[in-house]
Amino acid sequence: METPTPERTKALQEIARKMRFHIVDMVYKAQSGHCGGSLSAADIVTALYFEIMNIDPSNPKWPLRDRFVLSKGHACPVQYAALAMRGFFPVEELGTLRKLHSRLQGHPVAGKLPGIEVTSGSLGVGFCEAVGLALEARLEKSSWHVWALLGDGELNEGAIWEAAQAASKFSLDNLTAIVDRNRLQNDGFCDDVMPMDSISDKFRAFGWETLEIDGHDMAQILEALKKAKAMQGKPCCIIAKTIKGKGVSFMENKRDWHGKPPNDEQYSQAVRELQGETL
């Protein structure tokens, strides 16, 4: 397994930083949307879109492309930012998030925007759709891989475990689930709303392989994604420990920032914090 150079890892971290700026910027412009769970997933999404996935922005429907399913669909600002930065559509369009006639709907909608594979956002459902996609790759005897990004709160949904048992039954080693384990959900800390530990034990009991990583450590993320893709005979779940709101000090680990837009002052501070040498 090829290890990315320190330079490449650093470059990806820089992309993630810009992605975080776009997340805050588009939610600010929309005055609506979900910063916290988008920011927590930015490093994982960066690794997928800029290093791991076989995709071609100039040919978004390329039949052999990998499929990314944002099962935690409310975090679509992170996916929209990744798609725009990767060249699927103009970056300027990010400013239309949640506005009338925009292709950037409040939750991802297939067919509206290049690079969105399935409609998702009702929690638990995207993961089921990902199982259907992985079965399709199997039917086509094709090697494309399906990547599903799940929230930890989302794991409360029964449909998640239906999909998990099906993926295991069908030995879908072409499917990887990544749980954005930020330990917060809408109403508070996951442990208070509905404790899910141990997520690894649960997935293993369902017949999955599991990996636990720091979801903000780019080297660990890359290594885990590569391992998961190479898995044979069973699906793999990566539990990525993250911080909700990561990168913006006042948003970090705060319940309020699940689905609230920043005001002018907060936006300015967030931009200052996310500003590197260039944006």
Place this chain on the structure above:
Amino acid sequence: MTTLKKTEIPTRKAFSMRMAERGAESEFAVFESDIGYSTYSYLFGDKFPERYFNFGIAEASTMAAAAGMASTGRTTIVSGYGVFLTMRAVEMVRSFVCYPNLNVKILSSHGGITAAIDGVTHQATEDIAFMTTLPNMKVLCPCDPASAKKAFDLALATPGPVFVRLMRDPLFDLYSEDDLKIPAKFRMGGSNVIKEGTDITIASYGDILFQAIEAADILAKEGLTAEVLDLYSLKPLDFDGITASLKKTAALLVAENHQARNGAGTAIGDYLARLGMPAIFDHLGLDDTFAESGDYQGVVDTYGLGAKNIAETARRLILRKS
């Protein structure tokens, strides 16, 4: 007297028999939730195991996974009981099948109170309301084996989601497969005149169509002629066919194995009101009530959907005309 030949084959089986035949030349996949021996989807699974996915007793994920596969362009067929597919999995049908307008076809068995003996938990008596309300969805309900086979072909040939309501019990042969070779005899948005008459139109679909035919026979003995319509296409409905029949009869009774609210009856009543069409009109269905377990004919009669009650209601409507 209308003499109809009893059949051994319920519509759920006829539909699946056709599905197993068509699997040879069409690359669709079938998703099942552990009632394949009841919906007869196993007939397909036995022939094409690589395209048959049994998700166990898990209707919601079955529907969503079928949507996921269909998002790639492959047609998928989801088999199950109507009561579960249209209620437990209704959100998956709405947001992930109908909204993206995917080629997902729903084989929905045990429609209406035809699952009579199983009781209310297994009777799908609101399925037409849910499914006809969803944008992009089309809804069919064949009444006999020949039309159930044709419904499969029509569902497969029609782009987008199609819901096909099927029945548990075998009843009669109304059509022959030869009849239905004429495309106009079974099409999206079509209906068929089963009996001609001038005093009233009785419109029905699925199993209750046979009660309607019997009701027309009862009325005939009294010298009244009822025109019987098979409304096998519930969405779109054949408003032109209904209007044409009403021009002859000026009275319409819709009888359906469904809640009276939000079935075909209310859709037609709404249409007539918008059109300002003068017609004596009523509709029969479950009257804001659940049914119960029991033998099929017993439950149908108890809840007002038997031939006698249809004939009696029709008679009252005819009297209102004068």
